[in-house]
Amino acid sequence: MIVRYKSEGGKLSVTDDIGHDTWIRVTQPSGEDIASVSALLGTDVYEVNALLDRDEGSRWETEGDVTTIIVDIPYRRSESSGPPYDTLPFAIIMNHEVIATICQIESTVIQKIAGGAIKNLDLADRKDFVLKILYMISLEYQVQLREINTRRKEIESKVNYSTENSDIIELHNLESSLVYFSTSLTACNVVLDKMKRNAEKSEDARHLDGIHDVLIENQQAVEMSRTYRSIIDGTRELFAAVMNNRLNAILKWLTAVTIILAIPAIIGGFWGMNVTPLPFDNTPWGFWIVLVITVVICAAMTYAMKRKKMM
Incomplete structure (x- = not known):
């Protein structure tokens, strides 16, 4: 599915036109969608398809006037079994005319942005728009990390009167989600560091401050994931000690x-x-x-x- 947006007066509005300073939002793309976006961006169809691989690594690269940024985005899984939270690659591709975001799922972050969560948005400043997307992704990580910790507290509260096998399995699934988050956030840090060095090299002070803000939020999410993972390790040891007792x-x-x-x-x-x-x-x-x-x-x-x- 493809939705196009223009910015006017700091707000986004849906448009059917494709011109300068257009945001192309691509969600759960079909083969036709990928071909259309590839033609607009001047990229190869195979390269865009490769971005949809769930094992695609985070990176930042520039080829000609096309810049590609890939980071992992968090989401809540609908399946009842397995880890309740996971990550998927989220691609941002831009050239001198348009910017496109591509993801296999209807991301909460993109829904918030399209709903007007970002104030004073100007698509003409594509770099600033990218940094705001990355900032929102970091905040979403923090939101979901707090949800994981809340669920961990609920499981831990049962240790005094009941410990079911399902609680131990759920605790393991929460830890698996934290592993996914920690790995993705660390890779995102590498991308942000590369963007920061490039901004310093080009003496882009205005966007350097934005990169610094994103780095702070992303690093906070990294520390949260590490801390919560350590706490879950302690909770598992507590469960083992209580059951042995x-x-x-x-x-x-x-x-x-x-x-x-x-x-x-x-x-x-x-x-x-x-x-x-x-x-x-x-x-x-x-x-x-x-x-x-x-x-x-x-x-x-x-x-x-x-x-x-x-x-």
């Missing part, structure tokens, strides 16, 4: 019960021998006397074990 408590209780139940078995074994004489052998109340003695010994043993915290 519960298992040890159950085994200790079963051992104590086994010892106590062994007392009636031993006493019953002695009085069950076919030998004489036995205590209380000829007493009418012999059975009840032995039973009381057994109960008293068991009660005393139980009391002693509880005092020593063996039960």
Whole structure:
């Protein structure tokens, strides 16, 4: 799907014309869409197709008057199984006339930009528009990282009363999402550093400040992903320790019960021998006397074990 935008008075508006200072928004492109965009940008169809590979690495490169920037963009997966968050390549291609963004999904970031989240937007300043897109991507990473941490807290809160296998699996999936985010953010940092060096070389002070702002937000997202991943490692260790402690408590209780139940078995074994004489052998109340003695010994043993915290 292709949607074209023009900027007027700092706001975006949809247009059918393709001319100078046009933003071409390409989402879930078909073969026809890719061919159309390639023709407008003056790039090869194969190169644009390659940008849609989900394993395509982040980079910044210039060839002639065409500049290509590829970074990973975060998104929430709709599948119920597997990591709830993932990343996909997001391509920005621009020449001296137009700028195009290409992505396989309907990105939340692009939806916000198209909805007017960026104020005083001027598509004539394409470099500034690119930096604002990258800035919004960094903010979106932070939003989704906080969602991951919130879900981690919900899982951790259950550790005191219940630990299900599904919680452990979900914790692993959250950590997988953090790995994806951390890898993508680190690669984005490399792209931003390259853009910063290029701006310094060309003495582009106006855009250098914008690159610096994006770098700060991106680095903050990197630190957040590392911190949350470390916390999840600690949460997993907490789960393991709690489950081991519960298992040890159950085994200790079963051992104590086994010892106590062994007392009636031993006493019953002695009085069950076919030998004489036995205590209380000829007493009418012999059975009840032995039973009381057994109960008293068991009660005393139980009391002693509880005092020593063996039960």
